[in-house]
Amino acid sequence: MGENSGFSCPEQQRVGCGLGGIYTALSIGGVLPVLHSGPGCIHAMNSVLSLSNGGQNPVPFMELSVPCSNLSEEDVVFGAGGKIRSVLEHALRYYKAEIFLIITGCSAEIIGEDMQEVADEFSTPEKTVLPVALPGFKGNNVWGHGQILSALIDGFVEPYGERGTVKGRVNVLGVVPFYDPMWAGTLERLECLLKQIGLEPNILYGRDKGIQELKRIPTAEFNLVLAPWTDLDAAKKLKRKFGTPYVHFPYMPVGPTAEAELIRVLTETAALDVQKTESIIKDRTDRYFYYFDRNLNWLFDMHNQRSLPREFFANTSASAALSITKYLVWDLGLSPRKIFIPEDVPKKHQPGVRDLFLQTAKGYLKEEDIVFTDDGGLFEQYLKDVDQTVRKSAVFGSIWDDITAKKANMPFVPVGTPYGDNLICDKNYFGTDGALCLMADLYNDAEKKGLLSAVI
Ligand code: SF4
Incomplete structure (x- = not known):
């Protein structure tokens, strides 16, 4: 339960536990979560965030192919450092990824072994290994999403990211992949719109998105947070680390009013061609009302x-x-x-x-x-x-x-x-x-x- 739980007994589950943050990792090409948890954890997430959530399935790493140390009671008593080292060694050899995240669930966190030490042991200049603690007793999957982003920014984007600022480039934040069941289609449409108005969107999740997009994060002219509260912490972190300002437009636009507002905010922020963006607003709004009237x-x-x-x-x-x-x-x-x-x-x-x-x-x-x-x-x-x-x-x-x-x-x-x-x-x-x-x-x-x- 989260910080607002008190003594209530929640019904109708609408979030996964913290470990559900792995779906953010699974949405970024070249990033592989390696679970240090009980064998049932991923199935618990799957039932809320994946298959029963619009028939979604992560690609290329489906849940069933995500490596796991399958912790047992014996491991909790006697330790499991050897197990995670063995799983990681095989994952590094057989999986085509550049970033390997050691994800610790509840049981691994209770054992309390030092995963940073394991990550340092296996990291190479070509393959980055990072520890991320996502025990369900600390928060839900939205919290877990924030932990994954934070770990990637600190452990990969900061040391390996590009430098300099590219005019018009904008990192898109605020969407929690899989938890927002329409995340993939939404981000594709958003990308088209941002390109149409003259920006260069840097979107981290979905088809053909991955390591390159992560590396580009520090070069954005600004970050765009399209949510009421998710990823605001990430935007603040990016401002602290790379000096990138952020725009908080609190909702993913639905409908002509919100869409026009977003385009106008971005036009002003990035000094875009006003005539061009106003004509795009008109065209899209006219199309909307044609079908609305019909x-x-x-x-x-x-x-x-x-x-x-x-x-x-x-x-x-x-x-x-x-x-x-x-x-x-x-x-x-x-x-x-x-x-x-x-x-x-x-x-x-x-x-x-x-x-x-x-x-x-x-x-x-x-x-x-x-x-x-x-x-x-x-x-x-x-x-x-x-x-x-x-x-x-x-x-x-x-x-x-x-x-x-x-x-x-x-x-x-x-x-x-x-x-x-x-x-x-x-x-x-x-x-x-x-x-x-x-x-x-x-x-x-x-x-x-x-x-x-x-x-x-
Ligand atoms: S709450 Fe803990 S034990 Fe349960 S699924 Fe989440 S990480 Fe695993």
Whole structure:
């Protein structure tokens, strides 16, 4: 449990333990996690963050091929330094990677052997070995993601990174791979947009991303954090180490308003060609409204017999909840009723995240409507006491909320972990194009459940 846990008993798991941070490593080509943990740890992560999360699977290193020391009770009593050395030796010989991360889970951390010593023993000029402690008793997978990034910056980017500043180059931060089930498609679309407006995005995760992108990190003109709180610590670290300033744009844009805001912020920050970026905004917005008018506008006609709900709940990560809140409030005129954030947001970030929701919700939310928790089942409990007969609402969350929404006769759209068994492929809700997809998903679920004519 995390720092906000108290004595509650969380239900409906929506995060993995700290060891789930390995999915960040598995998203960067040339980086291999070598587990020093019990044999079941990776399977515990897999069930939340990978296969049951949109059918995702890390490539090229699938979970089943990730080396592990498979610690047993005997190892905890008598030590396991020999075991991890043997596993590491074989991993270095047979796996095609440049960075090997010794990931210690709970049992290895309880043994308490010095993994820095092991890493130093096996590191060579060609292959970097780094220790990263990710025991579940210290935090969840979002915390684990931060630990992986921090270890890579300190142990690889700082000693081996390029130097100098490249005009227009921007490191993209804020996305937690796999935990954000749409991370891959989102980052691809974002990369296209940033290139289109004249920037050189340096994205660390996904197809064809890897060691080269890590090495380029110090050469960025600025860092871009696209999340309410994740990776803010990494951006501050990069500022301290390399003097790189950062822009905190707190949500991955969904819809024309947020997308235009992001483009304008970047135009000003990087002194881009204003005429060019304004024309890109116009073109993308025009396309959005062409399809919106064609397919969706009539849904907001009060005289129409078929209408979508005017309100919504979110029960998901702060990042996903803020992005969809921005779109639903600013572009569609829906109002949020309550936002549950079951990802154990660290206390130091909670006031900032709460303020972001209050600003984004245009007065529809009060402070108590933003609920920080590690209990994914809290929303279901809350809903039992809420009258849904008059004010029909939509629900945005994980596959757990699909069950809750069905019981309450509410339309539902999955936006967070666990996404469920539906394949995610490159699906995303990024920008103007993604917003159309989000609206279609909401409509289709309401239609499937026969809720369009029943809602007002
Ligand atoms: S909580 Fe500890 S023992 Fe459990 S899966 Fe995570 S690292 Fe392994």
